[in-house]
Amino acid sequence: MTQTLKQPSGFADFVAGERAVLTRVSVRVVPDGVELLLPDGQPLVWRWADLRRLPDQAEKDALVIRRAGNMVARLYLRDSELRTQIQSRAPHLKKRDRSIPMSMLAVWAGGAAAAVAVIIFFLVPVMAAQLAVLLPAEGEKALGDTTFEQIRMALDETGLGSTAICEGDDGNAAMRAMYDRLNPTPDLPYDVQIHILDHDMVNAFALPGGRIVFFRGLIDQADNPEEVAAVLAHEIGHVVNRDPTRDALRSAGSLGVLGLLFGDFAGGTITLFLANQLINASYSQSAETTADDYAHDLLDTAGVSPAALGTMFERLLDEHGDAEGIIAHFMSHPQMGARIAAAQAAVVDGRDYGSVLNDVEWQALQTVCGSASPRQSDPDSLDKKVWPDGE
Incomplete structure (x- = not known):
């Protein structure tokens, strides 16, 4: 009989972005990525390839992650086992999102100057x-x-x-x-x-x-x-x-x-x-x-x-x-x-x-x-x- 390996799980603090309020959520490592169980009972999966590390000077003892393309929602992980799992499995954790094109910056700068x-x-x-x-x-x-x-x-x-x-x-x-x-x-x-x-x-x-x-x-x-x-x-x-x-x-x-x-x-x-x-x-x-x-x-x-x-x-x-x-x-x-x-x-x-x-x-x-x-x-x-x- 094959034994199913238990996936690491724990708790973390989540900020959705609408308000600067920390929400305690359940976090579980799944094959596709990190699954968050929100207070409303709905699971939310952040895929491995989308995870980005966010340096945070105020949280030296936490791993702060976000999803690519979303600059406001973030997850504060203090559980050492979860941190280890995520750092080993997320391939693009240190990657930066694609920068804003220079043409767009020029348009914005021109609009601001105008x-x-x-x-x-x-x-x-x-x-x-x-x-x-x-x-x-x-x-x-x-x-x-x-x-x-x-x-x-x-x-x-x-x-x-x-x-x-x-x-x-x-x-x-x-x-x-x-x-x-x-x-x-x-x-x-x-x-x-x-x-x-x-x-x-x-x-x-x-x-x-x-x-x-x-x-x-x-x-x-x-x-x-x-x-x-x-x-x-x-x-x-x-x-x-x-x-x-x-x-x-x-x-x-x-x-x-x-x-x-x-x-x-x-x-x-x-x-x-x-x-x-x-x-x-x-x-x-x-x-x-x-x-x-x-x-x-x-x-x-x-x-x-x-x-x-x-x-x-x-x-x-x-x-x-x-x-x-x-x-x-x-x-x-x-x-x-x-x-x-x-x-x-x-x-x-x-x-x-x-x-x-x-x-x-x-x-x-x-x-x-x-x-x-x-x-x-x-x-x-x-x-x-x-x-x-x-x-």
């Missing part, structure tokens, strides 16, 4: 435009205050403090008089604060919350107060349309998306990035055109020639060239030639335009930082940094 592009270049700008209108003025001002201080620290070349704010009382009064004569108050969502920084960069920009920042270098470069007024009118246009807030929200949103993908871009890094972006005034071309149009109308209403904006651009373009210098600032802006032509076209024929400041006020503005304008003392001594590269 999704990120849609988020950054479409969804984030749309949401930023909506939030810029809904954001309370207090929130905008807090963002502008923080960014302003970061800018002052970033531009200080000594590393010991912050770039100084020009404190000349008469000069700041002249700047305020210029602002009052432009009279943009009815258009503004909040009050405007104007600061002049003691730095030779030829630049001006608006920050969230109504801050407008001028650099001494721009005032030094101006031939007359009307050119400064034209730049001021342009920056007021950005404040009216809340472009700085929209740009800051768009940049922060894009950084947030990229931070999820590549690492932490939160906190001070975002603030520094926004400071750099706002120094470079990287608003959209449409925003710049709208701000120019607003400046033309504001200047004309105040009795100041809109051509002053064009002459400021034109002289800087002649002095510093089109490939670098100020063009670095305007890389995301409309073409300089078109902006100059638009300013000249905004001049109303036959209208008698006047000066926005008298000679005393203009002299006070030129010395607001405590020294005479280099253009007044020595026109050939200028060695200035214009709008920074990188835009």
Whole structure:
């Protein structure tokens, strides 16, 4: 009489994959493979050729196996006899499943890149435009205050403090008089604060919350107060349309998306990035055109020639060239030639335009930082940094 050999059996912990819950199951070695008796009484056979070992750092004393093609269901075997039997009979226990084809990976990568592009270049700008209108003025001002201080620290070349704010009382009064004569108050969502920084960069920009920042270098470069007024009118246009807030929200949103993908871009890094972006005034071309149009109308209403904006651009373009210098600032802006032509076209024929400041006020503005304008003392001594590269 032939004696039937008893097949090894025991118990193991089973995870089906739907939930991270261990289920105690009966396990028996059969000729075709490993038979699992599930709690519902139904046997499940994992064939020898399909068994794959899964290294598991949390289970040093268990053999963790799964079936080929199934990455979630697994069996934790601690019974030494069962482990020995399976390791000796399963021919492909250490085999890896066929890897995902490169073509499929390329498709997935392309889809992911497209999704990120849609988020950054479409969804984030749309949401930023909506939030810029809904954001309370207090929130905008807090963002502008923080960014302003970061800018002052970033531009200080000594590393010991912050770039100084020009404190000349008469000069700041002249700047305020210029602002009052432009009279943009009815258009503004909040009050405007104007600061002049003691730095030779030829630049001006608006920050969230109504801050407008001028650099001494721009005032030094101006031939007359009307050119400064034209730049001021342009920056007021950005404040009216809340472009700085929209740009800051768009940049922060894009950084947030990229931070999820590549690492932490939160906190001070975002603030520094926004400071750099706002120094470079990287608003959209449409925003710049709208701000120019607003400046033309504001200047004309105040009795100041809109051509002053064009002459400021034109002289800087002649002095510093089109490939670098100020063009670095305007890389995301409309073409300089078109902006100059638009300013000249905004001049109303036959209208008698006047000066926005008298000679005393203009002299006070030129010395607001405590020294005479280099253009007044020595026109050939200028060695200035214009709008920074990188835009």
